[in-house]
Amino acid sequence: MTKTYQPLRSVRWEDDELVLLDQTKLPEQTEFLTLKDVKQVWDAIERLKVRGAPAIGITAAYGVYVAVRHFPAATAEELLAEVKKQADYLATSRPTAVNLFWALNRMVKIAEIATAQGQSPEAMKRMLLVEAQAIQAEDEAVCRAIGEHALTLFSDGIGVLTHCNAGGLATAKYGTATAPMYLAHEKGWKIKVFADETRPVLQGARLTAYELQQAGIDVTLICDNMAAKVMANGWVQAVIVGTDRVAANGDVANKIGTYGLAVLARAHNIPFYVAAPLSSIDLNTPTGKEIPIEEREADEIIRGMGRQIAPNDIKVYNPAFDVTPHELVTAIITEKGIVRAPYKENLRALFEK
Numbered sequence: 356m357t358k359t360y361q362p363l364r365s366v367r368w369e370d371d372e373l374v375l376l377d378q379t380k381l382p383e384q385t386e387f388l389t390l391k392d393v394k395q396v397w398d399a400i401e402r403l404k405v406r407g408a409p410a411i412g413i414t415a416a417y418g419v420y421v422a423v424r425h426f427p428a429a430t431a432e433e434l435l436a437e438v439k440k441q442a443d444y445l446a447t448s449r450p451t452a453v454n455l456f457w458a459l460n461r462m463v464k465i466a467e468i469a470t471a472q473g474q475s476p477e478a479m480k481r482m483l484l485v486e487a488q489a490i491q492a493e494d495e496a497v498c499r500a501i502g503e504h505a506l507t508l509f510s511d512g513i514g515v516l517t518h519c520n521a522g523g524l525a526t527a528k529y530g531t532a533t534a535p536m537y538l539a540h541e542k543g544w545k546i547k548v549f550a551d552e553t554r555p556v557l558q559g560a561r562l563t564a565y566e567l568q569q570a571g572i573d574v575t576l577i578c579d580n581m582a583a584k585v586m587a588n589g590w591v592q593a594v595i596v597g598t599d600r601v602a603a604n605g606d607v608a609n610k611i612g613t614y615g616l617a618v619l620a621r622a623h624n625i626p627f628y629v630a631a632p633l634s635s636i637d638l639n640t641p642t643g644k645e646i647p648i649e650e651r652e653a654d655e656i657i658r659g660m661g662r663q664i665a666p667n668d669i670k671v672y673n674p675a676f677d678v679t680p681h682e683l684v685t686a687i688i689t690e691k692g693i694v695r696a697p698y699k700e701n702l703r704a705l706f707e708k
């Protein structure tokens with residue numbers, strides 16, 4: 356029997372307001388936030404109320420509109436300057452996911468086009484909202500296309516391991532790494548997913564386990580340090596993860612722990628796939644070494660599980676992401692198809708298609 360995927364919408368433009376599902380409250384509470392100003396949008400991104408590279412980009416795009424919608428500009432040039440200022444501000448919310456900068460650039464570009472066309476400030480505001488909505492709608496189609504390509508690498512009965520949440524909550528719909536899981540499920544395939552809990556913020560436990568369970572997909576939650584055992588048991592035929600940024604040489608930044616998983620996959624001869632929309636591929640960053648890696652506060656670890664689990668003032672190292680060298684990546688699955696090594700040439704060619 357085929358099942359239709361019921362999306363969890365993490366970002367919505369509703370009744371002329373930006374509404375977010377507060378991901379920090381899941382799975383205990385389903386709470387929606389209406390964001391009234393750009394500071395609230397910045398905070399929501401920084402505090403992980405909205406997270407996941409594509410969802411961050413979509414939110415920031417709406418954030419630009421929210422920031423300027425009531426700005427009393429007399430001319431298009433004046434409004435353009437404000438758009439640039441607010442985009443620069445939103446760009447400081449998180450450093451690693453390139454989708455944030457990609458989406459903000461698109462918003463600035465629309466404002467530049469409106470200015471060059473001699474549009475009024477009010478017309479420019481309307482164009483900004485339409486662009487943010489287009490970014491969201493495109494992401495849904497992109498995720499579905501990634502899912503269709505990724506599905507060609509899967510088969511009925513497959514066991515798949517994933518890390519963090521590259522799911523519907525992190526995108527407009529379907530997710531990236533989860534898209535083939537939803538499509539396999541729709542086809543009636545039996546797919547077994549193992550979700551790493553993903554320390555320290557537990558996106559795997561709180562979000563991936565939750566959204567796959569809601570969709571009726573067979574998902575088993577494991578602690579991060581159990582992945583090797585699950586692989587050794589022979590339960591996993593593919594690892595698939597999302598990404599925050601793919602460098603021009605194919606190095607992949609993703610949630611901390613991804614690199615370790617790629618090493619384990621190689622040791623067990625299991626393919627390691629990265630699902631990446633073109634908006635996450637950054638040809639301007641030559642290698643993983645140049646990708647800025649966010650470091651977050653110690654409290655995420657010391658008091659991360661709702662109670663104190665380490666001594667106060669303990670020295671903590673808390674990078675939110677790591678970089679998987681391209682040599683460990685079996686393939687990168689994009690909306691335009693599946694890319695394999697040599698990544699430098701093949702990723703560049705994608706943008707010329």
Ligand SMILES: CSC[C@@H](O)[C@@H](O)C(=O)COP(=O)(O)O
Nearest residue numbers: 406407408519521525597598610
């Ligand atoms: C499709 S989401 C891809 C990545 O953004 C995801 O895997 C990830 O690392 C998210 O990190 P987060 O810190 O929760 O924003």
